[in-house]
Amino acid sequence: MPGRDLFDGLLRAVRRYRPPPPIPRLVRPSIERFEAFHQASLPLRLDGLVDDWPGLTNWSLPRLRARFADRTVSVIPTKQGRTKGDARTGVLHESVRFGDYIDLLERGVEPEAYLAAGWLPELDDDAPPLEYCRGAPWQISRFWLGAPQTSTLLHREMFVENFFVQLGGRKRFYLYSPAATPWLYSYPLRSALPNYSRFDPEQPDYERFPLSRAVQPLEVILQPGDALYLPSRWWHQVRSLDVSISFNVWWAAGIHAVVVRAVEFARRVRRLGDDTYGHVMTTPSAPPTAPVRLDTQAPAGRCAASEDGGFSG
Numbered sequence: 001m002p003g004r005d006l007f008d009g010l011l012r013a014v015r016r017y018r019p020p021p022p023i024p025r026l027v028r029p030s031i032e033r034f035e036a037f038h039q040a041s042l043p044l045r046l047d048g049l050v051d052d053w054p055g056l057t058n059w060s061l062p063r064l065r066a067r068f069a070d071r072t073v074s075v076i077p078t079k080q081g082r083t084k085g086d087a088r089t090g091v092l093h094e095s096v097r098f099g100d101y102i103d104l105l106e107r108g109v110e111p112e113a114y115l116a117a118g119w120l121p122e123l124d125d126d127a128p129p130l131e132y133c134r135g136a137p138w139q140i141s142r143f144w145l146g147a148p149q150t151s152t153l154l155h156r157e158m159f160v161e162n163f164f165v166q167l168g169g170r171k172r173f174y175l176y177s178p179a180a181t182p183w184l185y186s187y188p189l190r191s192a193l194p195n196y197s198r199f200d201p202e203q204p205d206y207e208r209f210p211l212s213r214a215v216q217p218l219e220v221i222l223q224p225g226d227a228l229y230l231p232s233r234w235w236h237q238v239r240s241l242d243v244s245i246s247f248n249v250w251w252a253a254g255i256h257a258v259v260v261r262a263v264e265f266a267r268r269v270r271r272l273g274d275d276t277y278g279h280v281m282t283t284p285s286a287p288p289t290a291p292v293r294l295d296t297q298a299p300a301g302r303c304a305a306s307e308d309g310g311f312s313g
Helices: 002-016 031-040 061-068 098-107 178-183 210-214 254-270 274-281
Strands: 025-027 044-047 072-079 094-097 113-118 138-146 161-168 171-176 218-222 227-230 235-240 244-252
Touching: 031 044, 031 227, 061 098, 072 098, 094 098, 094 113, 098 113, 098 138, 138 254, 178 210, 178 235, 218 227, 244 254
Parallel strands: 025 044
Antiparallel strands: 044 227, 072 094, 072 113, 113 138, 138 244, 161 227, 161 244, 171 218, 171 235
């Protein structure tokens, strides 16, 4: 019977599942040491990696405003601090004036948006290339800025590795290994959010998602100067504990780089939307869809945005 077969399959999966080990914390590991974690597809916290980076001091709100106030940047709308996602439309990006967004943060006002800007070339000197992925043939970076208690949805990236670097404030990560996928209630493959989960580890609803009781997340809090390696296919949900400034690097090598480039090529040829690219990697690269008005005392700027999209944390 189909129902019995499904139950037996789940039972076998439960018996096979082994919780991942705690996330190690290493100070400036050698490339060889890092590769051991990369090959094993295990997350790693890296300390001291950016201690001498100018970004640790240059990426304050006043300095960012002085450099980029009139720049139009991409944001992800939020509701009660949580990024929005819809199974029909995916995760949408809108555009704001950078200076208006910073004004809200400094006044302690919830912007109702999470700034997720494409990489700003002027920041290159503040954040040198990471040696661990320097040779990867495919890389894309993203700049993140958010208010306290801003949270993402639980999601994962396919085919791409992720380095996440915290430069201001703190962030909490909830991580699940790929082996936990059967218990995390992914959106359907045909939806606009196939790499997202309907389950929320911060506010678990076990009546709706009873199987999620079988898995518990790993938790890690990043302080300024900390970095986190997130292997491909690892689930993660991220919460800003303070005004948070960070950036990440998605990268791919080998056959994964070939797959990613093929997706990018297909997307250009077919002029696909944000969320089709997200079906494969959860790092959409189309520009934001529309401007958004921030609730400032003066009207926020409205301009067409040109940043690449993306969604990680």
